[in-house]
Amino acid sequence: METLFFLIITLVAIVSAILVVTCKNPINSALSLIMTFFCLATYYVMLDAPFMAAVQVMVYAGAIMVLMVFTIMLLNIRVDASKKHSHKLIFGSIIGFFTVLNLVVVLVKSRAALPTGPYSGEMIKKIGHTELVGREIFTTFLLPFEITSILLLVAIVGAVILAKKKI
Amino acid sequence: MGIEILGLPMMYYIAMVAKVLVAFVFVLLTVAYATYAERKIIGHMQVRLGPMRTGWHGLLQPIADGVKLFFKEEIIPSQASTFAFLVAPLIALIPAFITFAVIPFGGVIEIAGYKIPLQIAAYYDTTARQVFDVNVGVLYILAMSSLGVYGIVLAGWASNSKYSLMGGLRASAQMISYELAAGLSIIAVFMLSGTLSLTKIVELQSGMGGFEWYLFKQPLAAFMFFICSLAEINRTPFDLPEAETELVSGFCTEYSSMKYAMFFMAEYANMVTVCALTVTLFLGGWNGPMAVAVPILGPVYFIAKVYFLMFVCMWIRATLPRYRYDQLMHLGWKVFIPVALVNIVVTGIIGYFIN
Structure with a gap:
């Protein structure tokens, strides 16, 4: 199923x-x-x-x-009605080819493994994904969380100032 | 019962299909007759009769309207962006309907020894003796309602008409702003319930003869959520995207025939969903006197509460004039969002001292 x-x-x-x-x-x-x-x-x-x-x-x-x-x-x-032939196509296909090659090598060589550590699949099912994410964010990863929030706030303030100058 | 398909009993599939069909037919019929009820209620509130000609007191009016719209000419503007133009009504309609998958409309009923919870996306685990449903039910609803904006924005853009574009722009700005306020106002409910599963939220409101309802514990959140949801689904007094005095018919100006009807259905389906969600979160869901002992009463209470809230929506439409655009934005960003944040803080402080 x-x-x-x-x-x-x-x-x-x-x-x-x-x-x-x-x-x-x-x-x-x-x-x-x-x-x-x-x-x-x-x-x-x-x-x-x-x-x-x-x-x-x-x-x-x-x-x-x-x-x-x-x-x-x-x-x-x-x-978009741009011309069909351009150098972009060649560079794009070269990059695409190597990306696919890279992915194939990684997929063939590596072996899938279950995540290690205290949070196994059974534990996530038992406690609940939302609860675990919430608890971890507000305890273990509180500082990174706060720093990210401040960065976002700074970005918003910056955007508002940039927009206001033009008006 | 003995037959199993892909590891699940036959009854599971029958129950699922039956639940989906019953819920969808119910929503579709409600949508059809909500249009009639709205015209009738507003008519009587304005001392008119409303539709009277088709059938007894106009009862066949929705069917006549539906047949008329089916046979109307289908017009696609020559300058329109065809794919987006055709897909927009679908994108508006589908999120409005699939939201119903996670709303519990009754308790657990037993048919031929098999227990069926009256909620589409849920099943009864016989070993754990417990109903399992989508444990992020509310987030699912918020996610789906955030997709509803695409239908309107695309309709506005794809029609290639000034009025449609203005309607689409207004709609997107309005829906994004009020989505935030609605989301923030129900966080206070989760702080009390401690879960995002709608089944559990309904269970938590079952005691004390109705006084456990979150309406009494979080009156401000209930009020704000209902108002913000009205704004999010573009109901009066927040129906600026289709303000007919300024924008002809807003985002659906260029639509005709069944595609226009689909936008109409989406609007009413959204109204049913918002009322059902408000009932589930704040008015105790399907709880009521004797609802646990007599399982068939659950859906009856649920439908009665939903219809009452829909009546309130129509009442508001008959009573209040439309907001101006700057007033709308002011109300959303400078009133509802700060008040919702303060509500969260106050709930947190009170919760800390009580526990």
Whole structure:
């Protein structure tokens, strides 16, 4: 059951990921990217990480991509009608080839292992993923969490100041 | 019961399909008759009769409307972006409906020795003697409602018309702002419940004859969540994206026929979902007198509460004028978000001293 589900989702993920780069219209590319994010969220559910899945949809599909679509809409980028032959194609295919080669080598050479440490799959299932993430963020990783928050705050203040100067 | 498919009993599949069908048919019928109820209620509030001609007191009006919209001409503007234009109504409609998967609409019922929890995405574990549901139910709903904005934004952009684009832009700004306020206001509920699972949240509100409802413990959060949700689904008094005096019909100006009907259905389905969620989080869900002893009463109480809140939505629409755009943004960012944050802090302090 789960394997079948996984295969269907993977098919959708791969097709939509290909559509992200092949679509002529930027809005359609953005829609395909949202679809890919959705499939990733489904993988998180299958890996017993429901909190990650919900955050994936909420943050990436729900917030960041809305901003992207918004930008594309306002800049009014029309269908890309650039010429078909360019040097980009050669460089792109060389980089793509080596990336695929790299991935294949890694996948063949390495062996899949379950995560080690106190948080095994059974323990996550027993306590609950959300509870564990919350507890760890506010105890063990409190300082990194606070620093990240301050960085984000600084970024927001910076953005507001930059935007206000023009008005 | 003896037959098993892929490791699960046959009854599991039958129960799942039955639950999905019943819930969807219920939501669809509610959506159809909500349009009728809205016209009728607003009519009577404004000392008119509302629809009277089709059937007894206009009862067949939604069916007549549906048939009319089916046979209308389908127009796709020649300058429109075809794919996005066609897919936008679907994107608006689907999140509105799939949200219902995690809302518990009743307790556990027993059919032929097999226990079925009345919630689509849940099953009864016979070894653990416990109902398991999506343990991030509320986050799932927030995630799905954050996708609803795409339908409107895409419809606005793809139509290639000024009014549609303005409607789409307003909608996205409004929905993103009020999503934050709605999300922040229900954090106070999770601080009391300690769980994100909707089944458990309903269980926690079962005692004391209704006084355990989170409405009484978190009145401010309940009020803010309901108002912010109204704004998020573009209901009056926050229906600026389709303000007909300024924008013709907003984001769906260029839509016709069934695609227009789909936006309409999405709006009402969202209203049902928001009311169901408010009932689940604040009004005790399917709890009521005798609901545990007589399981069939659970859905009855649930539906009664949802319909009451839908009546309140229509009441608000009949009573209040539309907000101005700057007032709307002021209310969202400068009133609701700070008040929700203060509510979280106060809940935290009180919770610390009580425990």
